[in-house]
Amino acid sequence: xxxxIDMNLSPHWVSxxxxxxxxxxxxxxxGAANATDVEIMAYxxxxxxxxxxxxxxxxxxxxxxxxxKPSVVQLRTDNLRPEIIGGSLIAALQQMAGELAxxxxxxxxxxxxxxxxxxxxx
Numbered sequence: 001x002x003x004x005i006d007m008n009l010s011p012h013w014v015s016x017x018x019x020x021x022x023x024x025x026x027x028x029x030x031g032a033a034n035a036t037d038v039e040i041m042a043y044x045x046x047x048x049x050x051x052x053x054x055x056x057x058x059x060x061x062x063x064x065x066x067x068x069k070p071s072v073v074q075l076r077t078d079n080l081r082p083e084i085i086g087g088s089l090i091a092a093l094q095q096m097a098g099e100l101a102x103x104x105x106x107x108x109x110x111x112x113x114x115x116x117x118x119x120x121x122x
Contacts, residue, residue, distance in 0.1 A: 004049035
C-alpha cells in the first residue's frame with residue numbers, strides 16, 4: 001500500500017510507516033506546499049496512493065463528487081504523533097487493506113476505526 005501523507009501531518013510519518021512495511025511519501029516531497037486538496041486528491045488518484053490526513057476536507061470532496069478513488073484515511077485525534085496513534089493506524093491499515101485498495105474512507109479516532117466504502121452515499 002502506498003500512502004501519501006498530507007501537509008497537515010509531520011514528515012516523521014514517512015519513516016514510521018516505512019519501518020512497518022508501507023511505502024509512504026509526504027506531500028512536501030512531490031508537490032507544492034500551497035496545493036489545494038483537490039490537487040492532492042488528483043495526484044493520489046493518478047499515482048495509486050491512499051491519502052493520510054487530519055483534514056476533513058478530503059472526505060467532503062469524496063462525498064460531493066461521489067468519488068471512488070483515492071481512498072482516504074483520516075486521523076481524528078488530538079495527538080497526531082506516530083508514537084501515540086501509529087500502532088492503531090498500522091493495525092487498521094493492515095486489517096482494511098483490501099477495502100482501501102478498492103476505494104474506502106477510513107476514519108481513525110482514539111480507540112476505534114470506522115470504514116465507509118466508496119462512493120459515499122447520502
